[in-house]
Amino acid sequence: MHEFHFWPTLITIVVIFCALQATAGFLVYVERKICAYMQNRIGPNRVGPYGLLQVLADGLKFILKEEFVPKTADKGIFLLAPCIAITTAMLSFAVVPFGATDNDAQAYQFVIAPGLDIGILFIFAISSLAVYAIILGGWASNNKYSMLGGLRSSAQIISYEIPLGLSILGVVLLTGSLNLEDITWRQTSAGWNIFFQPLAFLLFMTSAFAECNRLPFDLPESEQELVGGYHTEYNAFKLAMFLLGEYVHMITTSFLMVILFFGGWHFPFIAGPDAHWIWKLIVIAGKVTFFILLYMLVRWTLPRFRFDQLMGLAWKVLIPLALANVIAVMFVVEFRISPWVLLPVSIGILVGAAAPALRPMNGAEPIRAEQ
Amino acid sequence: MTEPTFDLSLYYPIFLYLLILLGFATTVMILIHVVGPRKKTPVKQMPYESGMDPVGDARQRFDVKFYLIAIMFLVFDVELLFLYPWAVAAYQEGGVPEVLRRPVFWGVLVFIVMLLVAYIYDWRKGVFKWR
Numbered sequence: 413m414h415e416f417h418f419w420p421t422l423i424t425i426v427v428i429f430c431a432l433q434a435t436a437g438f439l440v441y442v443e444r445k446i447c448a449y450m451q452n453r454i455g456p457n458r459v460g461p462y463g464l465l466q467v468l469a470d471g472l473k474f475i476l477k478e479e480f481v482p483k484t485a486d487k488g489i490f491l492l493a494p495c496i497a498i499t500t501a502m503l504s505f506a507v508v509p510f511g512a513t514d515n516d517a518q519a520y521q522f523v524i525a526p527g528l529d530i531g532i533l534f535i536f537a538i539s540s541l542a543v544y545a546i547i548l549g550g551w552a553s554n555n556k557y558s559m560l561g562g563l564r565s566s567a568q569i570i571s572y573e574i575p576l577g578l579s580i581l582g583v584v585l586l587t588g589s590l591n592l593e594d595i596t597w598r599q600t601s602a603g604w605n606i607f608f609q610p611l612a613f614l615l616f617m618t619s620a621f622a623e624c625n626r627l628p629f630d631l632p633e634s635e636q637e638l639v640g641g642y643h644t645e646y647n648a649f650k651l652a653m654f655l656l657g658e659y660v661h662m663i664t665t666s667f668l669m670v671i672l673f674f675g676g677w678h679f680p681f682i683a684g685p686d687a688h689w690i691w692k693l694i695v696i697a698g699k700v701t702f703f704i705l706l707y708m709l710v711r712w713t714l715p716r717f718r719f720d721q722l723m724g725l726a727w728k729v730l731i732p733l734a735l736a737n738v739i740a741v742m743f744v745v746e747f748r749i750s751p752w753v754l755l756p757v758s759i760g761i762l763v764g765a766a767a768p769a770l771r772p773m774n775g776a777e778p779i780r781a782e783q
Numbered sequence: 784m785t786e787p788t789f790d791l792s793l794y795y796p797i798f799l800y801l802l803i804l805l806g807f808a809t810t811v812m813i814l815i816h817v818v819g820p821r822k823k824t825p826v827k828q829m830p831y832e833s834g835m836d837p838v839g840d841a842r843q844r845f846d847v848k849f850y851l852i853a854i855m856f857l858v859f860d861v862e863l864l865f866l867y868p869w870a871v872a873a874y875q876e877g878g879v880p881e882v883l884r885r886p887v888f889w890g891v892l893v894f895i896v897m898l899l900v901a902y903i904y905d906w907r908k909g910v911f912k913w914r
Contacts, residue, residue, distance in 0.1 A: 484830055
């Protein structure tokens with residue numbers, strides 16, 4: 413029987429809560445700095461040393477700003493939407509282990525809810541509720557930009573949820589568990605899942621980018637055409653709640669990528685299964701930082717998709733590829749073939765799918781970069 | 784072989800966390816309502832429409848494609864929900880028994896092929912065409 417420790421759990425929750433908020437706030441600063449350096453600017457540098465206190469200033473400003481609701485808006489839903497956004501984003505972090513945990517009854521763990529066997533399913537269930545925040549916010553604002561942004565976003569999020577779920581299936585089949593800690597443990601002995609599931613990782617990453625509304629998939633809030641998308645009418649801390657939710661979602665998906673495909677806290681020679689917990693913590697933090705920085709570099713590197721391309725990518729490319737990947741894993745597991753076969757097979761599927769795109773279409777020359 | 788058990792106390796931390804989050808959201812909502820200045824003017828409370836006076840209501844009819852996508856999502860998501868329990872139980876100790884593995888394998892393959900047929904039908908019908 414699992415034992416529930418009230419005070420240790422409460423302390424863990426409070427620590428994680430504050431850490432998440434602080435990290436999300438800090439990421440805004442990091443993002444602005446990276447953006448600035450990539451555009452040959454300096455970025456925020458006025459508040460505190462190197463502009464490090466910018467986060468604090470922004471937070472304070474968000475609270476002290478005038479808060480109003482447009483007259484034609486549906487007030488109840490309008491106020492409910494940001495609450496849903498932040499609650500769902502933060503809640504899905506509850507089962508993510510951010511260090512080594514075990515399923516024994518131990519008071520302090522590196523996760524809020526230890527030993528929960530439905531791990532991934534819980535995260536998907538909760539984070540897909542985030543679409544309510546967007547569609548309700550867009551609808552309640554009674555603003556044409558918000559409305560369009562909300563519609564686009566809901567279509568995008570539900571479309572990308574399917575490849576997101578399908579790409580995980582391979583990992584679940586190989587592991588036989590939805591528990592994130594079990595998945596990590598299996599990778600310490602059998603090798604990281606990225607070697608068996610590179611295609612699934614690509615699909616997962618692409619879908620995760622789209623789920624987080626990050627560039628190149630940030631159609632819902634494309635500034636140049638929709639002003640701010642679903643949060644055009646939001647101000648003060650209500651806006652901040654949407655933004656915080658987005659960044660927390662980013663952190664969660666980075667953790668998921670690391671845990672599902674890159675061995676979680678495991679790293680050869682540095683953090684084996686018997687290593688001290690602090691090494692495991694450092695390793696997982698390093699890996700997650702890498703993916704968060706990747707998010708940001710991608711954001712300031714790639715241009716935005718068009719909406720029909722976006723939907724086409726989800727339905728015509730990602731879903732068939734994900735299905736092919738699942739079938740490949742099924743055969744490997746059923747007929748007890750070595751999982752290493754999956755590495756060339758995955759790459760083969762990917763190249764095979766990309767090949768038609770390189771062919772000239774309808775006799776026209778493919779577009780080449782100009783000299 | 785382990786008996787499947789359900790232990791609600793595993794979920795208590797999540798309930799506690801949810802309570803704290805809801806409390807946070809409510810507190811912040813009240814806080815900004817109390818702290819911030821308030822000067823309502825009719826222009827300020829207009830919906831933003833690039834500086835022009837808003838024309839008509841924003842809640843108009845929209846493209847039927849969004850509904851199609853929603854329906855497609857339902858189909859695929861339900862399929863996915865069926866696949867998850869199978870993926871966990873198929874090759875586990877205490878999951879699908881050894882003798883049944885091969886029939887279950889072919890069954891799931893048929894299931895996925897049926898999904899593929901529906902998928903191809905949708906494609907041919909032009910559900911995924913956006914213009």
